[in-house]
Amino acid sequence: MPSHLPFLRQMHRWIIASCGPSRPGRRRDDVPRLATTSPPKLRKVGSEGMLAVPKDVEEFRTMSAYGHLKLFTYDELSQATGDFDPAQIVGEGGFGVVYQGVIDGAVRKGYPPTEVAVKELNPEGLQGDREWLTEVSYLGQYSHPNLVELIGYCCEDDHRLLVYEYMAKGSLEHHLFRRACNLSWTTRVKIALDVASGLAFLHGAERPIIYRDFKTSNILLDADFNAKLSDFGLAKEGPMGGKTHVSTRVMGTYGYAAPEYMATGHLTVMSDVYGFGVVLLEMLVGRRALEPSRAGARGGSLVDWARPILIRPKKLERIVDRRMGEHQYTARSVERVARLAYDCLSQNPKVRPAMARVVTTLEAVLASGADDDTAAQVPAR
Template identity: 60%
Template sequence: MKQKSKAWRPLTANCCSTEDQTILKNLSRCKPSRSDLSKNIAPLPSFRRLSFSDLSRSSSTRINEDLAQSFGSDLYDFQLSELRAITQNFSSNFLLGEGGFGTVHKGYIDDNLRLGFKAQPVAVKLLDIEGLQGHREWLAEVIFLGQLRHPNLVKLIGYCCEDEERLLVYEFMPRGSLENHLFRRLTSLPWGTRLKIAIGAAKGLSFLHGAEKPVIYRDFKTSNVLLDSDFTAKLSDFGLAKMGPEGSNTHVSTRVMGTYGYAAPEYISTGHLTTKSDVYSFGVVLLELLTGRRATDKTRPKTEQNLVDWSKPYLSSSRRLRYIMDPRLAGQYSVKGAKEMAHLALQCISLNPKDRPRMATIVETLEGLQQYKDMAVTSGHWPVTSKSTRNRVSNTNKMNEKTRATANHKQPSPVPSRKT
């Protein structure tokens, strides 16, 4: 089993990349159901079926020729010297973040670099190529993002393949990743913004799944959801993406790769990949949006380290759900909206993949939550007292329950913990 590579370390608020993938082990999966696209989502274009086996071992010159022939003006073939120039030789002053995949630097391109080029900031990913797998992941990103165009997928502008160097050039995402906003920022994401991000990410996955030849993203998580200036969510990092099953096949058999805590249990246990694996991962991210907790957190008590296991008992009850809602929301969330999102998350993380909804259904459900304006703090579902007062009231209630239990010679009923 391959050791987990070093964790992503964001160096500025404007992160444009993601935490490295963790290889789990060999596993399997079940029959996928093809997702229908919502009316506002364009159909997926046909793939040109570039061959990994042919390109992965070709020389850089041959690769560039094949990619140029396939994509033409859709993608720019940058020279390494050009990318060095716009990042000041990949200066640490331009460093956005780094992880096991390598480093990401901010750059700025205009017609001084390429005549007629639209002036814009970009993110340049310099991959740390370690053998064939690193190259194949770079190639996967070029092939998928070179042919996929959708408002909720990050735009790949170009690539660079010179000798052993492999680079990718993306549109710059000024608000960084969802992970940073949920877990690394002092200010909290408002409920409405969280809902908008969930809808955008769901549309991205629905677009991938709804094709005649579905694409399985395979690594959906908060660090792979990047945010535009208006918090439009866009999926990034397609290094692990796979074409879905064809013909009579019900799944794609592959080495299990992804991130612990997000990977579907049946995929981990069997290695069979379907679109329903992505739906499970999406459900985990919904739980992160609801609770403000990470999918896995080793700093918490053992029973609370896995978000799915810890949260499941709270998701089917409105009364219990409020105990696990992100306290940083301070009651500024829709009670009805949170209840329906929790129910949706519970469906997505079902152990039976057939019970998980399609992404198109998820989009429709989430869009329906935008109508709710009932804030918990004004609906009596969240105490309008200070934190210290709430703690004193909670402690007093616990003491009273203990006293009553002693008097009745029996144990009190369990009270849901409000710890986060």
């Protein structure tokens, strides 16, 4: 097992006390890999469309809708991870531990050698069966190039495990906040486009799915830095039948949760748009959503400090992440992305752009890259 595999450190997730009983923070880690370029699709599971999340494990065991997922035994996953060898750990959080492993013919006869990430629920941990079932339910029914691919699961006795394809480069958080970050401007915009496409797909489903925990630690990268959304434990079905929102206990991560959701518990797809705006801002500036040491910002909030600057071009260039190098981008492309982040971070959810429009904007930024590079070489008059 390579010793240099990244250990994914995650920000704490909270249930916010204003709308329900408080619980301690949690960290969550996944390490799946992007492995498909096929057109996005929703797997059909019946005439009624999206299948509801099972109410408990017993109901889950009676359902056949997840037949395309592979059911693994605990012994098989133990063998795949070297008897859950601590040296195989690539992540650890409130859910439990994530191991890298290999499933091959020695584990299951005839199985092609496949690198996997095995996430094991800690029965003593903060996350219970409900979030495990939510993850299996959504990833067991949806398929999209920018959503993590769930290979299978184990639900044997008290064991709860999920098996994903392995994500070679780990999380965006792991790369973005390192002192020697080498993510280029183009790579950052492409990552933003990838995950925007994943959110747009979820929001455009027959019944919209609200991801509810969008942050850098839940964005995973393959060997070519293609990005996927992981960790669907807090995902929630959106409003239907003319309703404007769903009311729920406030859950998510401080710094990324939309202000109206924190204040009221009213959840909409625009809650995800706000979280996307926070991550886009982090990629633009290269700093975390919350930095207690930041002077002049309420609670160390990156949004409070940086959002007013996003529409002021002369000041904007001062806050752009200098680790990229000025030669990697043009003022025009930065201003377009900054304006997009500014709109996504609006206090008024009604004026935030839909994720489909975010996708269109980022596609245009990438497509104009060559023109911007040419223009940057022309001396100003």
